[in-house]
Amino acid sequence: MTTFADLGLSDNVLRAVSDAGYESPTPIQAKAIPPVLMNKDILGCAQTGTGKTASFTLPMIDILSQGRGRARMPRSVILEPTRELAAQVAENFETYGKYCKLEMALLIGGVSFTEQEQKITRGVDVLIATPGRLMDHCERGKVILTDTKILVIDEADRMLDMGFIPDVEHIVSLMPRFRQTLMFSATMPKEIRRLADKFLDSPKEITVAPPATTADTIEQSAIPVSPRGKRRKLTELLRVEDVSNALVFCNRKRDVATLYRSLEKDGFKAGALHGDMDQYKRMEWLAKFRDGEINVLVCSDVAARGLDIPSVSHVFNYDVPNHSEDYVHRVGRTGRAGRKGKSVTLVTENDDKQIAEIEKLIGRKINLEKPAESDTAEAPESPAATAQPVEAGDDKAPSTKKGRAKKSRSRRPAEAAPREAGEETSKEPTGDKKPAANDEGRRSVKPREPRGARSSNRRGERVPPDVPPEELNKPFGETDLVPAFLRR
Numbered sequence: 001m002t003t004f005a006d007l008g009l010s011d012n013v014l015r016a017v018s019d020a021g022y023e024s025p026t027p028i029q030a031k032a033i034p035p036v037l038m039n040k041d042i043l044g045c046a047q048t049g050t051g052k053t054a055s056f057t058l059p060m061i062d063i064l065s066q067g068r069g070r071a072r073m074p075r076s077v078i079l080e081p082t083r084e085l086a087a088q089v090a091e092n093f094e095t096y097g098k099y100c101k102l103e104m105a106l107l108i109g110g111v112s113f114t115e116q117e118q119k120i121t122r123g124v125d126v127l128i129a130t131p132g133r134l135m136d137h138c139e140r141g142k143v144i145l146t147d148t149k150i151l152v153i154d155e156a157d158r159m160l161d162m163g164f165i166p167d168v169e170h171i172v173s174l175m176p177r178f179r180q181t182l183m184f185s186a187t188m189p190k191e192i193r194r195l196a197d198k199f200l201d202s203p204k205e206i207t208v209a210p211p212a213t214t215a216d217t218i219e220q221s222a223i224p225v226s227p228r229g230k231r232r233k234l235t236e237l238l239r240v241e242d243v244s245n246a247l248v249f250c251n252r253k254r255d256v257a258t259l260y261r262s263l264e265k266d267g268f269k270a271g272a273l274h275g276d277m278d279q280y281k282r283m284e285w286l287a288k289f290r291d292g293e294i295n296v297l298v299c300s301d302v303a304a305r306g307l308d309i310p311s312v313s314h315v316f317n318y319d320v321p322n323h324s325e326d327y328v329h330r331v332g333r334t335g336r337a338g339r340k341g342k343s344v345t346l347v348t349e350n351d352d353k354q355i356a357e358i359e360k361l362i363g364r365k366i367n368l369e370k371p372a373e374s375d376t377a378e379a380p381e382s383p384a385a386t387a388q389p390v391e392a393g394d395d396k397a398p399s400t401k402k403g404r405a406k407k408s409r410s411r412r413p414a415e416a417a418p419r420e421a422g423e424e425t426s427k428e429p430t431g432d433k434k435p436a437a438n439d440e441g442r443r444s445v446k447p448r449e450p451r452g453a454r455s456s457n458r459r460g461e462r463v464p465p466d467v468p469p470e471e472l473n474k475p476f477g478e479t480d481l482v483p484a485f486l487r488r
Contacts, residue, residue: 001024002024002025002030003023003024003025004017004022004023004024004025004058007025007029007030007033007034007037008033008034008037009033009037009058009059009062010062010065012065012099012100013058013061013062013096013097013099013100015099016095016096016097016098016099017058017096019098020095020096022054025051025054026050026051026054026055026208027046027050027208028044028046028050028051028052028055028206028208029051029054029055029058031206031208032044032055032056032059032206033055033058033059035204035206036055036056036059036060036063036180036182037059037062037063039063039180040180040202040203040204041180041181041182041200041201041202041203041204042056042181042182042183042184042200042203042204042206043183043196043200043203043204043205043206044182044183044184044185044205044206044207045184045185045186045187045188045205045206045207045208046184046186046206046207046208047186047213047214047215047328047332050208052154052184053088053089053092053154054092054096055184056078056152056154056182056184057089057092057093057096057097058096060076060126060150060152061093061096061097061100061102063150064076064100064102064125064126064150065100065101065102067125068123068125069103069123069124069125070123070147071120071121071122071123072120072121072123072142072143072144073123073144073145073146073147074105074120074124074125074126074127074143074145074147074148075124075125075126075147075148075149075150076125076126076127076148076149076150076151076152077127077129077134077145077148077150077151077152077171077175078126078127078128078129078152078154079129079130079131079134079151079152079153079154079159079168079171080128080129080130080154080155081130081131081154081155081158081159081162081164082130082158082302083108083109083110083130083279083282084282084283084286084302084303085154085155086106086107086108086128086129086130087106087108087283089128089154090104090106090128093126093128102125102126103119103122103123103124103125103126104124104125104126104127104128105119105120105124105126105127105128106128106129107120107127107128107129107130107133107134107137107143108129108130108133108279109130109132109133109279110278110279110280110282111279113136113137113140116133116137117137117142120137120142120143121142127143131159131164131167131168131171132164132167134171135167135170135171138171138174145171145174145175146174146175146176147176148175148176148179149179149180150179150180150181150182151172151175151179151180151181151182151199152181152182152183152184153168153181153182153183153184153195153199154184155184155185155186156183156184156185156192156195157185157186157187157188157189157192157325158186158329160189160191160192160195161323161325165191165195168195169198172199181199181200181201181203183195183196183199183200183203186325186328186329186332187325187328188207213328213362213363214328214331214332214362214364215332215335215336215341217335217338217339217340217341218331218332218334218335218340218341218342218343219340219341219342219343219367220331220342220343220345220364220366220367221342221343221344221345221366221367221368221369222344222345222346222347222355222366222367222368222369223237223344223345223346223347223368223369224347224348224349224368224369225346225347225348226348227348227350230318230346230348231259231262233346234248234259234316234318234346235263235266237316237344238263238268238296238316241314241342241344242313243295243296243313243314244295244311244313245289245292245295245296245297245309245311245312245313245314246295246296246297246312246313246314246315246316247297247299247303247312247314247315247316247330247333247334248263248296248297248298248299248316248318249299249300249301249303249304249315249316249317249318249319249321249330250298250299250300250318250319251300251301251319251321251322252300252319253274253275253276253300255318255319256272256273256274256298256299256300257272257274259298259318260272260298263296263298268295268296269293269294269295269296270294270296270297270298271285271288271289271294271296271297271298272285272297272298272299273285273286273297273298273299273300273302273303274299274300274302275300275302285297289309290309298318301321301326301329301330303333304326304329304330304333309333309336311339312333312334312336312341313334313341313342314334314341314342314343314344315330315331315333315334315341315342315343315344316343316344316345316346317330317343317344317345317346318346319346320345320346320347320351320354320355320358321354321358322354324354324357324358324360324361325361327345327358327361327362328361328362330343331343345366347368
């Protein structure tokens with residue numbers, strides 16, 4: 001059996017690896033580390049959870065242990081698509097490089113520029129960054145890439161999906177032509193091949209598993225549910241399944257927040273993670289999940305790539321991912337490093353096409369469980385839909401309380417109908433003032449004045465009584481009538 005000592009790593013690195021509890025390398029590590037130490041370009045393709053991060057961090061520590069970085073001129077650059085991945089790689093460098101004197105800087109969004117600039121100015125050996133924040137520092141003149149010896153492009157397919165490739169191409173153009181480039185990806189579409197031909201020089205290709213496959217240690221299943229029954233079914237699964245900790249993936253950020261609040265209300269120790277959250281809050285939730293303070297993390301696909309939390313027991317796809325490749329990365333958060341894991345996908349009748357594409361991509365069938373009647377039954381109709389039928393003669397049912405009251409008044413019984421003319425009323429008005437009544441017993445109505453007999457114009461101003469009506473109706477400017485304000 002191959003050991004880390006067989007790969008040519010230095011004693012300081014082997015000591016750090018032993019302290020971390022690792023004894024033997026994974027297939028991608030065993031195949032990638034020796035050529036990296038020989039300064040060769042690498043194009044690595046392996047499914048998520050196979051240890052790609054250590055396959056480039058370990059040899060880089062050995063290579064960079066000789067020399068010293070100059071101010072604003074990093075000796076190596078590692079590009080990551082998300083802040084969480086960048087922070088995780090930084091943790092790996094701290095773990096494996098604790099016996100080597102290497103300076104490291106982490107450039108990600110959501111953190112003060114000033115603190116990052118101070119680290120860069122002192123000189124760093126390893127610069128770990130997201131493309132956007134590194135571009136900002138380069139444009140400000142705070143980072144100079146002309147002395148970069150090693151470039152790592154991690155999760156290249158995710159870079160492609162997130163639209164970072166133009167930024168990556170611009171960053172690479174600022175680097176020297178002769179450098180060592182390492183590119184790693186979980187899938188290998190044609191676009192990644194094109195970038196590899198552009199960035200890499202006679203690379204050594206390393207493939208340890210078919211592209212876009214899931215680990216055999218993961219038990220995958222799907223449960224048909226109705227759209228309205230998804231939340232109830234997820235709550236049931238979290239209670240019934242032997243869940244030590246779980247990631248719950250949603251497609252939309254607003255669904256992440258809504259589902260998190262719902263689970264928290266139901267008594268679960270839950271957290272949330274999506275791209276619009278503050279960076280410090282995101283790191284706080286991840287730390288709580290790793291430390292066991294919460295055991296359910298509701299997240300978007302920002303957590304689907306490269307997060308190394310080895311002991312995740314379950315992955316729940318609350319929504320079927322829009323892209324088939326995202327299913328591979330979501331499921332890869334469990335069953336890592338040879339452990340057993342389980343993934344459950346909640347499927348509605350509109351998800352059949354996506355499930356077929358996922359099965360075609362991973363080359364295997366997902367176990368479709370038989371749903372209970374309550375899972376596929378729609379939620380009960382609202383009270384408005386179950387109201388009593390409208391009586392004959394009504395055009396439509398009233399939609400508000402006010403409308404219902406109006407309808408009920410229009411259907412009064414015959415004995416409550418208006419009294420005939422001349423009938424006595426049972427109630428007389430009280431007080432000194434009584435309404436005037438005519439001979440028929442009805443209240444007298446003052447006749448309306450004819451238009452020409454009004455004593456005021458349209459503006460309400462009093463006019464002399466001898467003014468003829470035709471003068472009042474003339475437009476302003478054509479009448480000989482003197483306005484009231486001029487007569488004051």
